Amino acid sequence: MTASVISAGPIPGTGRAAQGAIELRQVSKHYGDVVAVDELDLTVQPGEFVTLLGPSGSGKTTTMMMVAGFEEHTAGAILIDGKPVDTLPPRDRNLGVVFQNYALFPHMSALENVEFALRMRKVPRAERRQRAEEALDRVGLGKMGGRKPRQLSGGQQQRVALARALVFNPAALLLDEPMAALDKRLREQMQEEIKTLQKGLGISVLFVTHDQDEAMAMSDRIVVMRDGKIVQSGPPEEVYNHPMTDWVASFLGDTNLIPGTIVERNGEEAVVDLGGLGMAKVRDRGASGENYAVSIRPEHLKFRTRATAGNGCAATLVSSTNLGATVRHRLTAGGHDLQLRELSSDSAARIRPDEELWVGWDADKAQLLVLES
Ligand code: ADP
Ligand code: MG
DSSP states (O other), X not given: OOOOOSOOOOOTTOOOOSOOOEEEEEEEEEETTEEEEEXXXXXXXXXXXXXXXXXXXXXXXXHHXXXXXXXXXXXXXXXXXXXXXXXXXXXXXXXXXXXXXXXXXXXSOHHHHHHHHHHHTTOOHHHHHHHHHHHHHHTTOGGGTTOOGGGSOXXXXXXXXXXXXXXXXXXXXXXXXXXXXXXXXXXXXXXXXXXXXXXXXXXXXEEEESOHHHHHHHOSEEEEEETTEEEEEEOHHHHHHSOSBHHHHHHTSOXXXXXXXXXXXXXXXXXXXXXXXXXXXXXXXXXXXXXXXXXEOXXXXXXXXXXXXXXXXXXXXXXXXXXXXXXXXXXXETTEEEEEEEEGGGOOTTOOTTOEEEEEEXXXXXXXXXXXX
């Protein structure tokens, strides 16, 4: 466990009230025939950490560029703290920006890079130096202000970029894949540090990633994007456990998708005929379409004894693979191939291939969704 090097606290000299609300109303961006962003409605509340999650080309960066003011939107309105910003240049939007392609100036030291953000905003020279030093301190680089970017590691350069984004006390932070170039360990460390910093400052963040784990770890709310549109939005657990379509379920990790026919829908719950897997009670969030399936995450499928009540069926073990912390079992049940994941420490060493088993799941862990593909 690495100690956090970023110290969180109120920004010195600011008695800042809750601010940093970002609102997009029906915002679109067309590049000729390409619809990069399609009538997007999105809000970030003051202090909220919202993540745009989606595959490459889904419109995440375009959305960020429009909020930052680097791209003009084709239609709709963008408001920051209730005020339309459509005609404001980027530097007057009071947003701290860390984008992949918004690199540090190579000829300037770390300190000069951070100071630059203040120079742009006409902060007096005397005040600039001190504030830039404080900002570098905040990201754990107080002693490295004299170094040029090439004399810093990738992670340190990203910290300088973060200091530069925070130094003018912005209303909100826009972070577009800020950790994409870092290796896994450093990435996880930076994730925790950004979270700590964000909570300490109470600053709102609009974050972009295509990495599901990163989105799960950092967000108050995940907004899943596809083809320039929002396909689902909610707290991480909600989106993970209750995807509305097979596409969202599969994009957010492994899942068992079992096609079925709805027998009954009553508010929160539905009864679905899963063919060979029998009748199942599942969660129903009102997804509506032509074809339906039930999604059960591999870790929510459990070995059970036949006597246990509830959803379940007989299954045959095909293979077991030890993945370190977890074991992945492949099963067939009712004519379906299923995956069951359990902790290695809980793993049923007793079971052997071809043995007949019983697998089950809790109704609140199975989700009725629309089959799109
Ligand atoms: P993401 O960040 O989710 O990977 P982008 O916002 O970069 O996606 O891109 C969304 C879509 O808009 C893609 O189809 C991309 O090719 C297109 N696009 C982005 N920028 C431009 C541009 N300057 N000109 C034309 N098409 C663009
Ligand atoms: Mg992008």
